[in-house]
Amino acid sequence: MEVLPWYWMAGGIVLIILEVFAPGTILVWMGLSAVAVGMLLNLAPNINWYAQGILFAPVDLAWPETVYRPRQDR
Numbered sequence: 032m033e034v035l036p037w038y039w040m041a042g043g044i045v046l047i048i049l050e051v052f053a054p055g056t057i058l059v060w061m062g063l064s065a066v067a068v069g070m071l072l073n074l075a076p077n078i079n080w081y082a083q084g085i086l087f088a089p090v091d092l093a094w095p096e097t098v099y100r101p102r103q104d105r
Contacts, residue, residue, distance in 0.1 A: 034080045039069030039087075064091035 043065030050058040068087050072078055078086070 034072075034083055036069045036072040036076070039065045039072060039083070043067075043069060061091055 043062040046058045046062030046065060050056070050062070064087055067090055068083055071086065072083065
């Protein structure tokens, strides 16, 4: 099974567009993660499909953590 880069990018764009209809910011992060994996797959096209899934999960979990850091100035 070959997963092409544009599958990830198209899926990511669809998720980002769906965020407009279902606000909550979770779909934005999933969409950005999918686009990031698609761009990485453009740079290294020989990554197999299960490694792509393994890359998608931590990237998906890392986006909100980097943006929504709690303030430490209290």
